[in-house]
Amino acid sequence: FFLPTIMPPKKEEKTLDIVVFGATGYVGKLIVEYLKTHKDAPSFAICGRSQQKLKELHTELGLSNAIEIIVADVSDAAALTKVVKRTRCVLTTVGPYTLYGEPMLKACAENGTHYVDLTGEHTWIKQMIIKYNETAMRTGAIIVPCCGFDSIPSDIGVFLVSEKLSPAPLGSVFSVFSMKGGMSGGTFQSGLAIADSDAKVHKDAAGVYCLSPVKGKQPSWMLLPWLQLSRRRLLAPFIMESVNMRVVYRSWGLLQS
Numbered sequence: 440f441f442l443p444t445i446m447p448p449k450k451e452e453k454t455l456d457i458v459v460f461g462a463t464g465y466v467g468k469l470i471v472e473y474l475k476t477h478k479d480a481p482s483f484a485i486c487g488r489s490q491q492k493l494k495e496l497h498t499e500l501g502l503s504n505a506i507e508i509i510v511a512d513v514s515d516a517a518a519l520t521k522v523v524k525r526t527r528c529v530l531t532t533v534g535p536y537t538l539y540g541e542p543m544l545k546a547c548a549e550n551g552t553h554y555v556d557l558t559g560e561h562t563w564i565k566q567m568i569i570k571y572n573e574t575a576m577r578t579g580a581i582i583v584p585c586c587g588f589d590s591i592p593s594d595i596g597v598f599l600v601s602e603k604l605s606p607a608p609l610g611s612v613f614s615v616f617s618m619k620g621g622m623s624g625g626t627f628q629s630g631l632a633i634a635d636s637d638a639k640v641h642k643d644a645a646g647v648y649c650l651s652p653v654k655g656k657q658p659s660w661m662l663l664p665w666l667q668l669s670r671r672r673l674l675a676p677f678i679m680e681s682v683n684m685r686v687v688y689r690s691w692g693l694l695q696s
Contacts, residue, residue, distance in 0.1 A: 453527045453552075456481035458509065460522070460543060461532035463492040466557060466587075470530060471500060486522060488512040513542045523552040530555045536584075537563040544582065545571060551578035559589035561682045565644040585686050592616065593683035594690055611659065615674065650685045651692030658684060 457474065461467045462485035474483050484507040487493050493508045511518040513533060523529060523546045533539050536558040547554035548571040558564065564584050575582050585594070593614060601609045648654045677683070 453525060454482075455484055455507075455526040456528065457483040458486050458522055458526040458529050459483060459532075460486045460511070460529055463487050463489065463496050464532050467532045468496065468500075470532070471496065471502075475500060475502060475506075484509050484526070486511055513539045516542060516546065519543055519546040520550065523547050523550045526552060528553040528555060532557055534558060534560075536560050541567065541570075548575040548580045548582060549578065551580050553581045553583070555583045555586050557587040557589075558584045559587070559679055559682050561650065561685045562640050562644040564685075565649055566640060568650065569643065585682070589679045590683040590686035594686050597687050598690065616677070644685075647681070647684050648688050648692070650689035653692040653695045655688065655691070 459467055459470050459474070462471050464487075467485075467487070471483075471485055474481060482505075485493055485496060485502070486509040488510065490508065490510045493510065496502075497506065497508060509522055511522050513519070519542055523543075529543060529547055529552060531540070531543050531554070533543065534557070536556060537560050540556060540558060540560075540563060544554055544556075544567055546552070567582070567584070571582070574580075585591075596614060597609075597612050600612055643649065647658060
């Protein structure tokens with residue numbers, strides 16, 4: 440998301456491949472379970488603010504003694520710096536990111552550590568670009584927000600379609616997803632945090648090209664539900680459509696520039 444202009448720190452300076460920050464949360468636990476059985480066997484540690492909960496997770500998942508427990512809190516900048524200096528990449532699930540995301544992103548950007556999160560808070564992303572883009576480019580840190588359902592299917596899907604059709608120009612992409620379930624508590628809290636942001640933050644993040652270094656044509660919007668008669672389904676705009684569009688245009692803009 441923020442592309443480096445120099446080589447990242449030498450691998451020998453880092454003792455871990457990945458630190459999962461917020462490992463005891465719902466999504467954090469899923470990530471740890473995935474990493475535990477990953478065929479490439481990355482070296483990773485679990486990290487969070489409660490040593491007791493981290494120990495319980497370590498035991499529950501039957502993690503090996505080689506998988507370290509690291510205690511750190513977003514309010515402790517020195518602790519976060521120690522964490523990021525030890526790892527090549529931080530995967531953080533600690534949100535709402537508008538409230539709790541900046542300290543870890545800042546530490547990663549300043550220390551050349553790659554960063555991945557699950558945010559869908561485009562207003563916060565815009566502020567992070569304004570504050571830390573130049574820092575990340577200088578240190579070689581690659582900052583990749585929105586690595587959950589928002590916005591991987593949209594971002595990677597559009598990229599692959601464009602790549603497949605190249606060199607023909609890509610006019611528009613219409614994606615359809617079948618979904619079930621409701622809004623998580625974390626998503627709800629993120630929405631409240633965005634709504635509570637000040638007017639300047641919302642102004643900075645206005646427009647679908649607000650995250651992109653390059654401006655393009657205004658997209659068409661699907662504003663009303665419509666019935667897909669052939670499949671007896673009702674299609675409606677996705678609540679996160681506006682965020683996913685901004686992320687897609689950010690990726691497009693970086694590739695263009």
